[in-house]
Amino acid sequence: MLTIKVLGPGCAKCVRVQENVQQAVSELNIDAQIEKVTELDKIMSYGIRATPGLVINEKVVSFGKLLNVNDCKKIIEEYSDKYGKPPDELRKFYSNLELRLIAYNKGLNAVKYDEGLIFFNFDNKKLNVKVENISKLVKNFGNKIRFKPDAIILRKEELEFDEAVRGVMECL
DSSP: OEEEEEESSSOHHHHHHHHHHHHHHHHHTOOEEEEEEOOHHHHHTTTOSSSSEEEETTEEEEESOOOOHHHHHHHHHHHSOSSOSOOHHHHHHHHHHHHHHHHHHTTEEEEEEETTEEEEEEOTTTOOOOHHHHHHHHHHHGGGEEEETTEEEEEOTTSOHHHHHHHHHHHO
């Protein structure tokens, strides 16, 4: 779902842009939340030099222009999700890929699961765990986590494997 904000103090141009945005969203049959922002401090926080301003998903896409319905449609189409929600398999694939990239960058050689334990084996040359990160790990996992010079060992228990790996990687 798109979040669309029309920035302006309520002048005729700002009202017209909001109407055009609403019509464009309706014609495109897009799921969007449209919000009118009239508070000067909030408008200024977007760094625009003139109103009306148009913000889609927190990105300023136009300011100082009286956009007609077709202008609004073009801009909204550019920022809308044309493909919908990805299938679960694809999301899992990308999540796995993201974890692998994070792990590689952190110097993780392998993650192994054996008899209820998850072993994170690191390259000693790359591993540089700061004290505050160890504190985070202990805080997040408590007595389920153990440390060795080249490994972190985590008791899986009720944790999902991906959740456990992501939790450790985010703390390092």
